[in-house]
Amino acid sequence: xxxxxxxxxxxxxxxxxxxxxxxxxxxxxxxxxxxxxxxxxxxxxxxxxxxxxxxxxxxxxxxxxxxxxxxxxxxxxxxxxxxxxxxxxxxxxxxxxxxxxxxxxxxxxxxxxxxxxxxxxxxxxxxxxxxxxxxxxxxxxxxxxxxxxxxxxxxxxxxxxxxxxxxxxxxxxxxxxxxxxxxxxxxxxxxxxxxxxxxxxxxxxxxxxxxxxxxxxxxxxxxxxxxxxxxxxxxxxxxxxxxxxxxxxxxxxxxxxxxxxxxxxxxxxxxxxxxxxxxxxxxxxxxxxxxxxxxxxxxxxxxxxxxxxxxxxxxxxxxxxxxxxxxxxxxxxxxxxxxxxxxxxxxxxxxxxxxxxxxxxxxxxxxxxxxxxxxxxxxx
Amino acid sequence: xxxxxxxxxxxxxxxxxxxxxxxxxxxxxxxxxxxxxxxxxxxxxxxxxxxxxxxxxxxxxxxxxxxxxxxxxxxxxxxxxxxxxxxxxxxxxxxxxxxxxxxxxxxxxxxxxxxxxxxxxxxxxxxxxxxxxxxxxxxxxxxxxxxxxxxxxxxxxxxxxxxxxxxxxxxxxxxxxxxxxxxxxxxxxxxxxxxxxxxxxxxxxxxxxxxxxxxxxxxxxxxxxxxxxxxxxxxxxxxxxxxxxxxxxxxxxxxxxxxxxxxxxxxxxxxxxxxxxxxxxxxxxxxxxxxxxxxxxxxxxxxxxxxxxxxxxxxxxxxxxxxxxxxxxxxxxxxxxxxxxxxxxxxxxxxxxxxxxxxxxxxx
Numbered sequence: 001x002x003x004x005x006x007x008x009x010x011x012x013x014x015x016x017x018x019x020x021x022x023x024x025x026x027x028x029x030x031x032x033x034x035x036x037x038x039x040x041x042x043x044x045x046x047x048x049x050x051x052x053x054x055x056x057x058x059x060x061x062x063x064x065x066x067x068x069x070x071x072x073x074x075x076x077x078x079x080x081x082x083x084x085x086x087x088x089x090x091x092x093x094x095x096x097x098x099x100x101x102x103x104x105x106x107x108x109x110x111x112x113x114x115x116x117x118x119x120x121x122x123x124x125x126x127x128x129x130x131x132x133x134x135x136x137x138x139x140x141x142x143x144x145x146x147x148x149x150x151x152x153x154x155x156x157x158x159x160x161x162x163x164x165x166x167x168x169x170x171x172x173x174x175x176x177x178x179x180x181x182x183x184x185x186x187x188x189x190x191x192x193x194x195x196x197x198x199x200x201x202x203x204x205x206x207x208x209x210x211x212x213x214x215x216x217x218x219x220x221x222x223x224x225x226x227x228x229x230x231x232x233x234x235x236x237x238x239x240x241x242x243x244x245x246x247x248x249x250x251x252x253x254x255x256x257x258x259x260x261x262x263x264x265x266x267x268x269x270x271x272x273x274x275x276x277x278x279x280x281x282x283x284x285x286x287x288x289x290x291x292x293x294x295x296x297x298x299x300x301x302x303x304x305x306x307x308x309x310x311x312x313x314x315x316x317x318x319x320x321x322x323x324x325x326x327x328x329x330x331x332x333x334x335x336x337x338x339x340x341x342x343x344x345x346x347x348x349x350x351x352x353x354x355x356x357x358x359x360x361x362x363x364x365x366x367x368x369x370x371x372x373x374x375x376x377x378x379x380x
Numbered sequence: 381x382x383x384x385x386x387x388x389x390x391x392x393x394x395x396x397x398x399x400x401x402x403x404x405x406x407x408x409x410x411x412x413x414x415x416x417x418x419x420x421x422x423x424x425x426x427x428x429x430x431x432x433x434x435x436x437x438x439x440x441x442x443x444x445x446x447x448x449x450x451x452x453x454x455x456x457x458x459x460x461x462x463x464x465x466x467x468x469x470x471x472x473x474x475x476x477x478x479x480x481x482x483x484x485x486x487x488x489x490x491x492x493x494x495x496x497x498x499x500x501x502x503x504x505x506x507x508x509x510x511x512x513x514x515x516x517x518x519x520x521x522x523x524x525x526x527x528x529x530x531x532x533x534x535x536x537x538x539x540x541x542x543x544x545x546x547x548x549x550x551x552x553x554x555x556x557x558x559x560x561x562x563x564x565x566x567x568x569x570x571x572x573x574x575x576x577x578x579x580x581x582x583x584x585x586x587x588x589x590x591x592x593x594x595x596x597x598x599x600x601x602x603x604x605x606x607x608x609x610x611x612x613x614x615x616x617x618x619x620x621x622x623x624x625x626x627x628x629x630x631x632x633x634x635x636x637x638x639x640x641x642x643x644x645x646x647x648x649x650x651x652x653x654x655x656x657x658x659x660x661x662x663x664x665x666x667x668x669x670x671x672x673x674x675x676x677x678x679x680x681x682x683x684x685x686x687x688x689x690x691x692x693x694x695x696x697x698x699x700x701x702x703x704x705x706x707x708x709x710x711x712x713x714x715x716x717x718x719x720x721x722x723x724x725x726x727x728x729x730x731x732x733x734x735x736x737x738x739x740x741x742x743x744x
Contacts, residue, residue: 035654036670074452075649262658274651281453281646283639284413284669284683285655286630291664297654300414300670314654 006139006196007119008052009107010043012127013060013100018248021372022348027059029127030066031252032331032349034259034268035299035314038069039246040127041277044076044085049273050135052123054083056113058106060090060099075278088113102217108206114199122202124195124219130255130266131192131243132273138196141237148201148232149224151175152194154239164190165220167236175234178224189236192243195219201232242266253346253368256312256329260295282315290321299332306336320355326362345369352376384517385497385573386425386433389504390418390444391468392479394540396618399740400718405438406616407505408447410701410719412629412638413669413684416447417505417616419647421568425501426454427643428513432461434491436468436484447648454646466491477540477556478590479504479567486580486587492573500576504567508625509613510638510645511568516607520570523549525605527571532613534564540617541565542592544606551604554592563606566613612637623716623736626682626699629667652685660691676706684719697733701741720744 016028023031029040040057047055055078059066072078073085088110090099100106107114107124114122121142123135133152142150153167161182168177168187179185197205205223209215215222228234242265246252258264268275282301287293291304298304299315306323313319317330320338327344330336334347342353343360344367351371353359358380360369371377390407400409407418418435425433433456438444450456451463466488469481480502485492492500499520501513511530520528529551531544538558542565545553558564580587583594595602612634614625628634639645652671657663662677671685676693684702689695693706696713700706704717707725714731718741723729731737 268653275653276651279649279651281644281649283635283645284667286632286635287663287666287668289665293657293661293663295659296657298657298668299654312654 005119006052006121006123006135007114007117008047008055008123008125008135009110009114010040010047010055010057010125010127011103011106012040012057012066013063013106014126014128015061016128016247019246019252020249021370021375022249022252022346023062025062025373026065027061027063027127030062030069031246032314033130033246033252033256035297035312036279037268037275037277038066039130040066040070041076041275042130042132043125043127044070044073044078045274045276046131046133046135047125048076048078048276050133052135053078053080054117054119055085056088056110057085057127058088058100058110060106063087063089069278071278076276083117086113102215102222103219104206104209104215104223105217107202108210108217111203111206114203119199122197122199124193124197126193126245129192129243129245131239131241132266132270132275133194133239133241134273135196138194138237138239141235142196142198145172145174145235146233147196147235148198149227149234150196150237151224151234152192152239153189153236154192154243155188156190158185158188161185161188161190165193166190169236173236173238175228175236178220178228178234180220189238191220192239193220193245195224196237201227249346249368249370253329253344257310257327259297259312260310280315285313288321291319306338328360342369345371347371348373348375350374354378382498382517382521383496384428384430384499384501384513384570385492385495386421386430387436387466387485387491387500387502388418388421388425388433389436389468389479389481389484389502391436391438391470391481391484392477392504393438394477394506394617396540397616397622398619399738400619400622400716403440403741403743404443405440405505407435407438408443409616409622410684411508411616411622411626413667413682415645415647417508418444418448419645420508420510421503421505422448422454423645423647424509424511424513424643425503426456426646428501428517430501430513431456431458432464432495432497434464434466434488436466436488438468439470441465449648453648464491478593479506480591482580482583482587482589482591482594485576485591486584489577489580492577492580495573497573499570500573501568501570503569506617507566507568507613507615508638509566509609509611510640510643511609511611511613512643516568516570516609519605519607523603523605525603526575527551527569527602527604528607529554529604530566530568530609531563531606532566532609534558534560534562535614536560538564538615538617538621541615542567546606549605549607551606552599554595554599563608564615566609566615619716619736619738620734623699627680627697629682630665630680635667650685658691661689676708698736715739718742 012029285302288305301316318335324341333350337355393401456463544563655672676689686703720742
C-alpha cells in the first residue's frame with residue numbers, strides 16, 4: 001500500500017445519550033472500558049494495526065477528554081511524518097460556522113482534509129465500537145470487486161436483524177438492496193457502519209448530498225441508498241468475529257462483564273494486534289493483607305483492601321478495608337470507602353461511595369446502578 | 381532557576397548483585413513490578429524540569445537502550461535538548477565498583493561543551509528514591525559551593541555506599557563503606573559545568589579513577605558541601621538490598637512516597653491488559669502490575685508484567701520478574717525469579733528471608 005493510499009475518517013462526535021451518566025461529561029468514544037481503555041482505542045488500534053497511519057478524528061460533542069486523550073496519536077504509533085492523527089472539529093468560514101449535521105455532513109465539511117492527503121480510498125469508521133479488524137483485508141475486498149463502496153457486514157440472528165441496517169446481496173456479494181431497520185428483514189447481513197469509499201465517488205456523493213435540502217446527511221439513510229439507486233458498485237465485506245456497539249448502559253455492562261470470563265470471546269491481548277491506549281504511568285496495583293480478588297480485571301494504580309468479586313477495577317480504583325464490590329465496574333479513579341458494599345453498580349470516573357454505604361441488591365440480578373463522574377454517594 | 385543538565389552513569393554493576401546483573405547493568409535491573417532502576421533518576425530529573433539528560437552507556441547496553449529508547453516516555457524526545465547516549469569507557473560491567481569515572485565524563489566533554497547549563501546534576505542508578513531536586517539546586521546556588529553531594533542517614537551498614545565526613549555542611553572526606561547512622565552519599569551531586577570541565581583538564585592524566593577518588597586530599601582546597609535528603613532512599617548494591625528494598629514497596633508509606641502522583645516515576649509503557657484474576661486466585665499483601673494472569677496463591681510478593689501464576693501454585697515473599705510462568709503446584713518462597721523462567725509443575729523453590737534464592741534470567 002502506498003503511503004496515505006487509504007485514509008481513515010473516524011466519527012467520534014456522537015453523544016451516546018443512551019449511556020446516560022457515562023456520557024454526561026465526555027463523548028461516547030471517550031468512555032472508559034475494560035479497565036484501562038477508552039472506547040476509541042479499538043478503532044485507533046485497528047487503524048495502526050492495519051497499516052493506516054493517516055486518521056482524521058471528527059469530534060463535536062464534549063471533545064475535551066477525547067482531544068487530550070488522543071494527543072499526538074503517539075500512543076497508537078500514529079505520530080508519523082506525513083500522516084498521523086488530526087482532530088477535526090466543526091469550524092467557521094467566511095459564510096459563518098455550522099455544526100456537523102450528520103455523519104455524511106461531518107465528512108463533507110472535511111473534504112479539504114481528505115484532498116490534502118490525496119488518498120485513493122477513504123475508510124469511514126465509528127469511534128464507538130468494540131472489535132478487532134484488519135482494514136487491509138477490507139480494502140483488498142474493495143479492490144478485488146473494483147467497488148465504489150464496500151460496506152463491512154456481519155451475520156446477525158434473523159430475530160435481531162430489524163435493529164440494524166440490512167444488506168441484501170447477490171451471489172457476488174454485490175449489494176442489491178439496503179434497508180435501515182427493516183420490519184421484515186430478507187437478509188441477515190447487518191451493516192457495521194464501516195465503509196470504504198473510492199475517494200472520487202465519495203467526494204461527488206458528498207457534494208450532491210450537501211446540495212440536497214431534503215437529505216438528513218447520514219451515510220446509512222441518505223448517501224448509501226442514493227449510490228445504490230444510481231447503480232454504483234456497492235459490495236459487502238464479510239466480517240466474522242467479535243463486534244459490539246455498546247449503545248446502552250445495559251449493553252455496556254454486559255459487554256464489560258464478558259471480559260471476565262475465563263476465555264472471553266474478545267481477547268484484549270492478541271500478539272501482533274494489541275489494543276493500544278494512552279496509559280498513564282501508574283504503579284502496579286496493591287492488594288492488602290485482608291484484600292481478596294476473585295474473577296476480576298484489575299488495572300494499575302489500584303488499591304484493594306477489601307473484597308472484590310466478579311468486577312472490573314479500572315486504573316486507580318480504590319476499595320477500602322471491609323468494603324465489598326460484587327458484579328460491579330469501577331471506572332478510573334472510582335473509590336469505594338471502607339465498609340461500603342456495592343452490587344451491580346457502575347461507578348463512573350472518580351465517583352466515590354462513602355464509608356458504610358450499601359448500594360444495590362445482591363439478590364436482584366437485573367437492576368444496574370449507575371453513578372456519574374465525580375459523584376459522591378453519601379447514603380444508599 | 382539556573383539551567384541544569386543531567387548525567388546518569390548507567391555503566392556499572394555491583395558484584396554483590398550476582399546473577400541479577402550478570403547480563404545487564406544495574407541501571408536496567410527490573411524493579412517494583414514495571415520499572416528499571418534507571419527510571420528513578422531519569423524521572424526525578426525530568427520532574428525537576430531538566431530537559432537535557434546524558435546517559436553514560438554500559439558495555440552491554442542492549443537492555444538499557446531498549447528501555448529508554450529516544451526518551452519519549454520521559455518527554456525527552458525533544459528538538460532542543462533531550463536524551464543523549466554518552467558512550468561509556470569501560471568494557472565489561474561486573475567487577476568495577478566505581479560509579480563516577482572521570483574518564484566517562486572526559487570522553488564525553490563535547491556533551492558538556494555544547495551545553496549552556498550552569499550546573500550539572502550527576503547521579504548513578506543505585507538508589508531508589510523519588511527526590512525533588514529543586515531544594516538541592518537552591519542549596520547549591522545559595523552556598524556557591526563547587527560541589528554539593530546528597531546524603532541520607534544510613535539505615536544499615538553497607539560496604540558499597542560512600543560515607544561523607546561532614547563538618548557543618550562541609551564535606552571533609554569521602555570514604556567507601558557506611559555504618560548505620562553515618563551520612564551515606566546517595567550517589568547524586570551537583571557541580572558547576574565549567575568547574576567539571578576544568579576537572580577534566582586537571583585530572584586528564586589519571587582519569588581512570590573515580591571522581592571521588594580524585595578528590596581525596598583535595599577537600600580542604602575545594603568547597604564541597606553535603607545536602608541532606610530526608611525522604612526514602614535505599615541503595616541497591618546487593619541481592620539482599622534489592623530484595624529488602626523491593627519488599628519495602630509493600631509498606632504504604634514507602635509506596636505512596638515513591639509513586640507520588642505529583643512526581644510520577646515514568647517508565648517504558650507497554651500495552652499490557654489489566655491483570656486477570658480467575659476463580660481460585662488468592663492474593664494478599666502484594667504489588668502486581670497489569671499484564672498478569674493469576675489463578676494461584678500470591679502473598680507478600682512483587683510480580684512483574686506478564687507473570688502467570690497457575691492454579692494451585694503458591695508464591696510467597698518473592699519477586700517474580702517479567703514473563704515468568706509459575707505452573708500448577710509450584711511452591712516459591714523467599715526467591716527472586718528473573719525474567720522468562722517457566723517453573724514447571726511441582727517444583728519447590730525456597731530461599732530464606734535473609735538469603736533469598738535467585739533463579740537467573742532465561743534467554744531465548
